[in-house]
Amino acid sequence: MQYICNNGAGMETGMGMDGSAHFHDAEGKAVGGVTRLGTFSNYLVCHEMQTVKLPEDIPFELACLASCGVATGFGAAVNGGVKPGDVVLVLGLGGVGANAVQGARHAGADHVIVIDPVAYKQERAADFGATEAYASIPDAQQRIDHLTNGQGVDVAIITVGRVDGDIIGDAFRAVGKSGTCVLVSVGQAEAGISISPQDFTNFAKHFQGVMYGNCNPTADIPKLLQMYKDGTLKLDELVTRRYSLDEINEAVADMHAGRNIRGVVVHEH
Helix, strand or coil: CHHHCHHHCCHHHCCCCCCCCCEECCCCCEECCHHHCCCCCCCCCCCHHHCCCCCCCCCHHHHHHHCCHHHHHHHHHHCCCCCCCCEEEEECCCCCHHHHHHHHHHCCCCEEEEECCCHHHHHHHHHHCCCEEECCHHHHHHHHHHHHCCCCEEEEEECCCCECHHHHHHHHHHEEEEEEEEECCCECCCCCCCCCHHHHHHCCCEEEECCHHHCCHHHHHHHHHHHHHHCCCCCHHHEEEEECHHHHHHHHHHHHHCCCCEEEECCCC
16 A cells, blocks of 8 residues: 555655755755655655666656556546446546546446546547546536436546535536545645535445555556556657746646646756
């Protein structure tokens, strides 16, 4: 269960595994790096427990996708309960959601419905295995009812950029009897999810939180990269644009504007 390992404790401070800082500001004050890494640096020092050996024929700019977004999305579907024949709803087609689609199809889903308000994302959904795409759940409701005899989807996977209790409630209500709502997105810290306890109980629904797709990076990153080499997992298609480190502000702006499935920062060494 590396995705919730005890060695992750204290990671929010950004300090190394030994508690020391690997970055300092101009005055010499210790600065933490995101997830103990700080990957806007051209070089970094990290503990061996944070590393996975890569095949020599996989470039870093593709391998970096498998280190987080691919594993998180793919695992959310495969480890989140998607079964052959399922109707799956994926909310949000970004660098995580596109891989939730790939994972759902890999797990045998018959229909994968993508919800994303950005027209470009709807157009790209089919590239990753989605059978249809809509701007909102209400827009997709007629199709969902047709595919499920009005019962609701088997699995709903939430991969939107930032989640709140209302979005979770919408996804949960779209799930049918004994179905599963899988929460991947990070959002509000305070309590509050708009779910009816009666709906939860009477229809025996499941609510599943996943961290890092509930994957084991040591084992699963090499497996995902092998799938890419075998042609059963798309990585190249995920990269909409590559950026230099000097273009990082533009990369962030493009992310917020929904212009990319995934933007990749390519370091120069």
